Amino acid sequence: xxxxxxxxxxxxxxxxxxxxxxxxxxxxxxxxxxxxxxxxxxxxxxxxxxxxxxxxxxxxxxxxxxxxxxxxxxxxxxxxxxxxxxxxxxxxxxxxxxxxxxxxxxxxxxxxxxxxxxxxxxxxxxxxxxxxxxxxxxxxxxxxxxxxxxxxxx
Numbered sequence: 001x002x003x004x005x006x007x008x009x010x011x012x013x014x015x016x017x018x019x020x021x022x023x024x025x026x027x028x029x030x031x032x033x034x035x036x037x038x039x040x041x042x043x044x045x046x047x048x049x050x051x052x053x054x055x056x057x058x059x060x061x062x063x064x065x066x067x068x069x070x071x072x073x074x075x076x077x078x079x080x081x082x083x084x085x086x087x088x089x090x091x092x093x094x095x096x097x098x099x100x101x102x103x104x105x106x107x108x109x110x111x112x113x114x115x116x117x118x119x120x121x122x123x124x125x126x127x128x129x130x131x132x133x134x135x136x137x138x139x140x141x142x143x144x145x146x147x148x149x150x151x152x153x154x
Contacts, residue, residue, distance in 0.1 A: 015077060018068045021061055025053045026088045033092045039100030040151065046093060047119065047143040055126035055139035062127055089123075090116045097150060106150045119146055 009017070032046040053061075072078035093116035100106040126139045 011071065011075060011077070014064075014067065014071070015081060018064055018078075019081065021064055022085045025050065026085060026092075028053075029089055029092050033096050038105065039096050039103060040105050040147070043093070043096045043100065043150065044143075044147050046096060047123075047147060048140075050089065050119070050123045051126055051139040051143045054123040055129065065127055086120055090120050093119050100150070105152060107152055110150060115150060122146060 028049045029046045032042055032049055035042055035045070068078055068082055072082050090113070094112045097106060097110060097112035097115055101108075101110045101112060122142055123139075126142065129139075
């Protein structure tokens with residue numbers, strides 16, 4: 001008996017599934033960014049949330065995001081949605097970094113936008129590693145190193 005292929009999910013349904021998985025991550029990072037306390041502690045918490053989500057080893061999440069990136073090459077709705085989600089994360093991290101820089105907790109002259117973008121990119125890299133069984137540096141170590149690089153005196 002021939003194998004029956006799995007049903008192909010419509011692009012709209014797949015985009016909705018992607019939103020349902022990423023929006024809670026954005027919301028959790030937003031809560032961490034708004035919490036009281038030191039920007040350094042808030043940054044650590046935000047990175048913990050982000051890296052746990054992207055490198056948590058959930059194959060369904062990894063597949064959903066990776067498929068989203070592939071679809072974004074040919075589908076404007078995916079491109080816009082993924083860019084919006086990524087930008088939300090970047091802006092939240094940039095806000096934490098900017099506050100920490102103003103308070104003198106983070107390095108002088110820190111380019112908060114570029115550092116926030118690098119952090120999001122590192123988390124996305126962990127998502128790729130999770131899909132291929134990990135890398136040499138754990139996501140937790142990577143997050144700690146990124147926080148350390150922002151601190152004054154680093």
